[in-house]
Amino acid sequence: xxxxxxxxxxxxxxxxxxxxxxxxxxxxxxxxxxxxxxxxxxxxxxxxxxxxxxxxxxxxxxxxxxxxxxxxxxxxxxxxxxxxxxxxxxxxxxxxxxxxxxxxxxxxxxxxxxxxxxxxxxxxxxxxxxxx
Numbered sequence: 630x631x632x633x634x635x636x637x638x639x640x641x642x643x644x645x646x647x648x649x650x651x652x653x654x655x656x657x658x659x660x661x662x663x664x665x666x667x668x669x670x671x672x673x674x675x676x677x678x679x680x681x682x683x684x685x686x687x688x689x690x691x692x693x694x695x696x697x698x699x700x701x702x703x704x705x706x707x708x709x710x711x712x713x714x715x716x717x718x719x720x721x722x723x724x725x726x727x728x729x730x731x732x733x734x735x736x737x738x739x740x741x742x743x744x745x746x747x748x749x750x751x752x753x754x755x756x757x758x759x760x761x
């Protein structure tokens with residue numbers, strides 16, 4: 630009971646899918662036990678699955694968002710959105726448990742880096758026909 634699985638992630642898309650192994654097709658690490666612990670937390674009475682990541686990172690002097698409209702082509706989904714309860718960045722906490730895609734988008738954009746929120750809102754509208 631009350632198992633809490635806390636794992637680091639590379640990126641999360643606006644539906645709550647977690648990528649922790651790859652960036653697109655580029656493999657950075659193995660899955661370890663992240664998927665298994667996420668499943669166990671979901672089925673544990675009072676359990677919670679928490680994914681943590683920075684809201685952005687720098688690549689060759691350019692800031693990139695870790696919260697993305699869609700995972701890049703070739704990315705491996707380490708934790709399906711149905712298992713993710715919370716996503717945490719330095720900007721805040723998104724509670725995704727039991728929420729619709731529209732509600733998830735509304736939770737995730739505010740914890741994205743401020744430089745990317747407008748773009749994420751625009752992409753949410755374009756991709757998911759959702760105004761946030």
